[in-house]
Amino acid sequence: MAVDKNMNVLIVDDYNTMLRIIKNLLKQLGFNNVDEATDGAMALEKIKNKPYGLVISDWNMEPMTGIQLLRSIRGSGESYKDVPFIMITAESKTENVVEAKKAGVNNYIVKPFNAETLKSKIVAVLGEF
Amino acid sequence: MSEAMPEQNHIEVGGSYGRDQVLKIINSVISKVEHTGDDARESIFKELKELRAIIDEARAEIGMTRPSEIKDKHIPTATDELDAVVEATAEATGAIMDSCDVIMDKASAVGGENGDAMVNEVTKIYEACSFQDITGQRITKVVKTLKDIEVKVEKLLAVVSHKMPGSAEEDSGDEGKSGDAALLNGPQLPGSGISQDDIDKLLAEFD
Numbered sequence: 001m002a003v004d005k006n007m008n009v010l011i012v013d014d015y016n017t018m019l020r021i022i023k024n025l026l027k028q029l030g031f032n033n034v035d036e037a038t039d040g041a042m043a044l045e046k047i048k049n050k051p052y053g054l055v056i057s058d059w060n061m062e063p064m065t066g067i068q069l070l071r072s073i074r075g076s077g078e079s080y081k082d083v084p085f086i087m088i089t090a091e092s093k094t095e096n097v098v099e100a101k102k103a104g105v106n107n108y109i110v111k112p113f114n115a116e117t118l119k120s121k122i123v124a125v126l127g128e129f
Numbered sequence: 130m131s132e133a134m135p136e137q138n139h140i141e142v143g144g145s146y147g148r149d150q151v152l153k154i155i156n157s158v159i160s161k162v163e164h165t166g167d168d169a170r171e172s173i174f175k176e177l178k179e180l181r182a183i184i185d186e187a188r189a190e191i192g193m194t195r196p197s198e199i200k201d202k203h204i205p206t207a208t209d210e211l212d213a214v215v216e217a218t219a220e221a222t223g224a225i226m227d228s229c230d231v232i233m234d235k236a237s238a239v240g241g242e243n244g245d246a247m248v249n250e251v252t253k254i255y256e257a258c259s260f261q262d263i264t265g266q267r268i269t270k271v272v273k274t275l276k277d278i279e280v281k282v283e284k285l286l287a288v289v290s291h292k293m294p295g296s297a298e299e300d301s302g303d304e305g306k307s308g309d310a311a312l313l314n315g316p317q318l319p320g321s322g323i324s325q326d327d328i329d330k331l332l333a334e335f336d
Contacts, residue, residue, distance in 0.1 A: 021256070067309060093322055098331070
C-alpha cells in the first residue's frame with residue numbers, strides 16, 4: 001500500500017529549531033501536512049482531536065516526556081493507539097532504546113541526524129514512498 | 130579526660146553538636162584541667178588551646194573566602210551567562226534558517242540541476258542547525274549541575290556555620306535517580322552513548 005503523503009504528521013520537540021528542521025526535511029520528502037507540539041501533553045491533546053498517520057517525537061521534554069507520550073498513546077485503547085511513532089532524541093544509551101521499544105516505539109533516531117536517516121526510518125515504518 | 134566531660138550530658142546523644150556547645154565543652158575541659166597542675170593535664174591543656182586556635186583560624190579563613198558568594202553571585206551569574214548563550218544561538222539559528230527558507234524557495238524557481246544542487250546544500254545547512262538543539266541540551270545539563278553545586282555549597286555553609294562536620298543531610302544529587310528519571314540524561318558525550326547503527330541492530334533484535 002502506497003504511503004499517503006497527504007497524511008497528517010505530528011512532530012513534537014521543545015526546541016523550535018528542531019521543529020523547523022524536521023518540518024523542512026519532511027517538506028522535502030513531500031509531507032506538507034505537518035503539525036507541531038512542544039511537549040507530550042500538547043501532543044496528546046492534538047492526537048485526541050485529529051487523526052495522524054505518523055508521530056515524530058523528542059524524548060526529553062517537560063512536563064510530559066516523549067516516552068510518557070508514547071505510553072499514553074499505546075495504553076489509551078483509543079483509535080490512535082497504534083499510530084506509527086518515531087522517537088528522535090539525543091538520548092543514545094542502550095537502556096533508552098530498550099525502554100522505548102518496550103513502550104511500543106516503531107523506530108528510533110539519535111540526534112544529530114540527517115535527511116537520509118530520517119527518510120530511511122520513515123520508509124522502515126510506513127513503507128516506500 | 131572522662132571526668133572533665135560531664136557537661137556533655139546536656140547534649141543529645143546521636144544528635145548534631147552546635148558550635149556553641151562544642152566551645153562550651155572545650156572551655157569546660159580547659160577550665161578543669163587548668164586547676165589541677167598535673168603535668169599530663171598541662172599537656173592536654175596546651176593541646177586543647179591549640180585546637181581552639183586551629184578551629185578559630187579555620188573559621189576565619191572560611192569566612193575570608195566568602196563562600197556565600199558562590200551561591201549568591203558566581204553560580205547565578207554563570208547560569209545567566211549560559212542561558213544567554215542558548216538564547217543567542219537560538220536566535221542566530223533562527224536567522225540562518227529564515228535565510229535557508231528563502232533560498233529554498235528560490236531554488237524551486239531555478240529548478241533543474243542547479244536548483245537540485247541548491248536544495249541539497251540548503252538541506253545540509255538545515256541538518257547542521259541541529260547543533261543548537263544539542264548544545265542547548267548540553268548547556269541545560271551544565272546549568273542543572275551548577276544548581277546542584279549551589280545546593281551543596283548552601284549545605285556546606287550551614288554545616289560550617291552551625292554544625293560539627295559529619296552531620297550534613299543527604300544531598301540531592303543524581304546518584305539516586307531511578308525509573309524514567311534515570312533515562313533523562315540528555316546528549317551523551319562521545320563514546321558513552323551508542324551509534325545509530327547500534328540502535329538499528331538493537332531494535333532489530335526485538336523483531
